[in-house]
Structure formats: C-alpha cells, structure tokens
Amino acid sequence: xxxxxxxxxxxxxxxxxxHGADYVIDSKGAHASINFKIQHLGYSWLTGRFNDFDGQFxxxxxxxxxxSISVNIDPASIDTNHAERDKHLRSDDFLHVDKxxxxxxxxxxxxxxxxxxxxxxxxxLHGVTKPIVIEVEKVGEGKDPWGGYRVxxxxxxxxxxxxxxxxxxLGPASTHxxxxxxxxxxxx
Numbered sequence: 001x002x003x004x005x006x007x008x009x010x011x012x013x014x015x016x017x018x019h020g021a022d023y024v025i026d027s028k029g030a031h032a033s034i035n036f037k038i039q040h041l042g043y044s045w046l047t048g049r050f051n052d053f054d055g056q057f058x059x060x061x062x063x064x065x066x067x068s069i070s071v072n073i074d075p076a077s078i079d080t081n082h083a084e085r086d087k088h089l090r091s092d093d094f095l096h097v098d099k100x101x102x103x104x105x106x107x108x109x110x111x112x113x114x115x116x117x118x119x120x121x122x123x124x125l126h127g128v129t130k131p132i133v134i135e136v137e138k139v140g141e142g143k144d145p146w147g148g149y150r151v152x153x154x155x156x157x158x159x160x161x162x163x164x165x166x167x168x169x170l171g172p173a174s175t176h177x178x179x180x181x182x183x184x185x186x187x188x
Contacts, residue, residue, distance in 0.1 A: 021187045022187070032184050075102070103123075
C-alpha cells in the first residue's frame with residue numbers, strides 16, 4: 001500500500017512539473033511597466049505610463065498556448081510627467097476615473113506565432129470591454145539572486161480611443177494609442 005501512495009505522489013509531482021507555473025507580476029519591485037504613446041498633433045509623440053497595476057499569469061515554455069494572464073490597472077495612476085495634462089487625462093474628457101476607477105486585461109487565448117505569442121483577450125477601459133491582441137516576445141527566464149524564479153515578456157498593441165468611448169478630438173493623427181508592456185513575473 002505504501003508503494004501505491006509513493007507511486008501516486010511521484011505521478012502527481014511529475015504531472016504538476018509538466019504544467020505551467022503561476023507567476024505574480026513584479027510591479028512592486030518596479031520590474032514591470034505599462035507604457036503608452038500617442039501622437040501630439042502629428043508632430044511628435046506624447047508618452048506616459050500607468051504607475052499602479054498588479055496581476056498574475058500562468059506560463060509553460062513547452063506549451064505557451066496554455067498560458068493566461070490577468071492584469072488590473074488603476075487609471076488614476078496615469079503619469080505623463082505633466083501634472084496639468086494628467087489631471088485632464090483623468091477627467092471625463094478621457095479616462096473619467098471618478099466613474100471608471102478600474103481598467104483590466106484578461107486573456108482568452110494565446111496563439112504561438114513563430115518566436116512570438118499573440119495574446120488575445122478583453123481590455124476593459126473607460127467602462128468599455130473590447131477584444132484586443134497583444135504581440136508578445138519572451139525576454140528571458142531563470143533563477144533570480146533571491147532564490148526565486150522569474151520570467152519576463154515584452155508586448156505591444158494599438159487601440160483606437162473611440163473603441164473605448166473616448167471621443168475627445170485630438171486631431172486626425174491622434175486617434176490611436178500604442179501600448180508597450182514590460183512584464184516580469186515571480187513564480188509563486
């Protein structure tokens with residue numbers, strides 16, 4: 001009977017090693033960022049970031065299509081390095097953070113595309129949920145100096161402001177926002 005229990009434990013352990021691991025996004029250690037840029041009048045780029053977010057993901061290098069990710073973003077944490085502009089972006093002209101205090105992304109599927117991953121999911125912003133695709137590349141993975149294990153990715157996507165109910169007229173060159181994501185996770 002003990003041999004049966006030992007065999008079951010070994011099978012259980014080996015099957016859990018064959019599956020993906022769960023990670024917490026390291027936003028507290030500032031090893032992750034959600035950045036954006038939008039054209040300013042067609043002459044230059046306005047850049048910024050969201051300072052407060054958290055999330056988690058599951059990833060298996062041998063089966064990346066089984067991966068998933070969930071991220072929560074505080075839209076009031078928008079930071080373009082200009083206090084008056086940030087105040088305007090938080091207003092009802094744009095993010096309307098008094099009414100829409102949360103934004104999020106939840107993946108629905110991951111498709112391997114050569115060395116890249118196409119992460120499909122639902123972005124909720126300004127009270128509107130729309131499907132988007134984020135093109136993702138793995139940056140690296142391995143043990144960290146503190147005894148943990150990490151994996152990191154970078155990704156990008158482009159969204160139309162009007163798709164999320166933001167219709168403030170910034171001119172014809174400024175209808176879309178480009179998102180650039182850097183995500184490093186610590187294995188749980």
